[in-house]
Amino acid sequence: MSLLTPEQKAIQQQAREFAAKHIIPFASQYDKSCEFHPYLLEAAKESKIFAMAVPVEYGGLGYDALTQALVLEEWGYGCAGMGTTLAASILSMDSVLVAGTPEQKKLFFTPMLETKIGSFGLTEPGAGSDAGAGKTTAVKDGDSYILNGTKCWITNGGFADVYVIYASTDPTKGVKGLSAFILERGLEGFTVGTVDHKLGIRSSNTVELLMKDVRIPADHLLGKEGEGMKIAMMTLDLARPAIAALSVGLAQRSLDECVKHLQAKFPGKPQPGQTLQFKLADMETEIQAARQMLHHTMVLRDSGVPFSKESAIAKVFCSDVAMRITTQAVQLMGGYGYTSELGKYMRDSKIMQIYEGTNQIQRLVISRAVLAPAPAASAQKAGK
Ligand SMILES: Cc1cc2nc3c(=O)[nH]c(=O)nc-3n(C[C@H](O)[C@H](O)[C@H](O)COP(=O)(O)OP(=O)(O)OC[C@H]3O[C@@H](n4cnc5c(N)ncnc54)[C@H](O)[C@@H]3O)c2cc1C
Numbered sequence: 001m002s003l004l005t006p007e008q009k010a011i012q013q014q015a016r017e018f019a020a021k022h023i024i025p026f027a028s029q030y031d032k033s034c035e036f037h038p039y040l041l042e043a044a045k046e047s048k049i050f051a052m053a054v055p056v057e058y059g060g061l062g063y064d065a066l067t068q069a070l071v072l073e074e075w076g077y078g079c080a081g082m083g084t085t086l087a088a089s090i091l092s093m094d095s096v097l098v099a100g101t102p103e104q105k106k107l108f109f110t111p112m113l114e115t116k117i118g119s120f121g122l123t124e125p126g127a128g129s130d131a132g133a134g135k136t137t138a139v140k141d142g143d144s145y146i147l148n149g150t151k152c153w154i155t156n157g158g159f160a161d162v163y164v165i166y167a168s169t170d171p172t173k174g175v176k177g178l179s180a181f182i183l184e185r186g187l188e189g190f191t192v193g194t195v196d197h198k199l200g201i202r203s204s205n206t207v208e209l210l211m212k213d214v215r216i217p218a219d220h221l222l223g224k225e226g227e228g229m230k231i232a233m234m235t236l237d238l239a240r241p242a243i244a245a246l247s248v249g250l251a252q253r254s255l256d257e258c259v260k261h262l263q264a265k266f267p268g269k270p271q272p273g274q275t276l277q278f279k280l281a282d283m284e285t286e287i288q289a290a291r292q293m294l295h296h297t298m299v300l301r302d303s304g305v306p307f308s309k310e311s312a313i314a315k316v317f318c319s320d321v322a323m324r325i326t327t328q329a330v331q332l333m334g335g336y337g338y339t340s341e342l343g344k345y346m347r348d349s350k351i352m353q354i355y356e357g358t359n360q361i362q363r364l365v366i367s368r369a370v371l372a373p374a375p376a377a378s379a380q381k382a383g384k
Pocket residue numbers: 088119120121122123126127128129130152153154155156198201206351354355356357358359360361364
């Protein structure tokens with residue numbers, strides 16, 4: 001029995017059909033050519049799905065968090081690389097959602113209504129998990145800020161229309177000097193560097209961003225100076241379940257393909273030995289547990305209950321499940337698994353444990369919440 005509303009089921013079905021028509025047939029081709037293909041954005045125009053996280057008052061689809069997760073699972077099922085394009089755009093929107101003024105929201109969200117994409121630039125060489133160690137600076141100059149620095153491994157960076165970039169407005173203050181800014185495409189001094197070769201999610205665009213004396217209006221500062229780390233953490237709390245959703249989709253696809261293969265290999269016979277049957281049962285169990293955990297987290301978010309710990313738990317659990325299931329599926333299919341599309345799912349899974357905060361960092365977040373003093377802990381428990 002499904003606990004989803006009829007609207008959620010209809011949107012899930014639309015996303016499934018979109019993936020079947022516009023994602024699955026192209027996934028292998030774009031994985032092999034390692035290219036982000038604007039075809040995806042063209043195809044998505046009709047469904048306007050890139051506006052699903054944009055609130056209705058800004059002209060978007062305003063889907064609740066659970067519905068967004070349903071769509072992202074279908075995109076992850078189709079291709080985690082193309083799913084990453086959508087997830088990273090939502091990630092950038094989340095920074096504006098948590099800290100933007102109405103004018104900033106309009107500026108940032110309007111392109112999404114036309115199926116343009118956003119990009120989120122926090123990571124730098126030497127500043128990944130330790131995001132506060134970044135060297136990018138933003139210096140106030142009259143009614144502008146001037147940005148200098150380099151961001152690395154930025155998803156959608158080469159194709160985005162709007163960016164959220166984190167830069168220090170006061171390097172002497174370390175993490176407390178970090179601030180967040182909106183940048184628009186085409187600014188002088190803003191260039192895209194190398195396109196990174198990747199183990200997986202090869203159809204997504206991952207690039208370096210280089211900023212040399214990039215001048216932006218002062219009113220493109222999100223929140224106040226020094227609030228960057230707080231905004232980044234709030235953004236990631238909102239966005240991490242998207243990675244959990246892609247992971248569930250990836251795991252489900254691997255299991256489905258594995259079952260199809262085994263059924264074709266043993267046609268008309270009782271299915272292979274009990275050891276194999278139990279493995280399939282465990283895979284199904286893990287995927288269902290991951291999906292339910294993700295949906296629970298989304299219900300907490302939609303209910304306005306604190307969900308930071310659950311967001312980290314869902315990201316860790318679902319991405320670890322994806323890694324295990326995709327690896328197991330290759331193993332169960334033997335040489336065919338190793339030489340077929342299944343290998344892609346295994347390669348695509350690895351990044352789920354790394355980006356938007358590695359799973360080690362998530363475990364730090366979870367353990368801090370577990371060890372937190374009573375008031376914070378009881379607030380969390382209210383959501384159980
Ligand atoms: C394909 C791809 C797409 C990406 N997209 C984006 C994007 O759109 N925007 C963006 O800003 N960034 C993006 N990233 C960057 C990504 O978020 C970082 O790679 C990630 O946060 C880890 O940072 P790092 O690579 O510098 O690893 P490091 O921080 O150097 O970590 C290396 C290892 O040490 C461990 N470690 C580090 N600190 C601790 C600690 N305190 N305790 C325990 N273990 C620790 C980590 O878990 C990891 O295993 C992307 C990366 C990739 C590869």
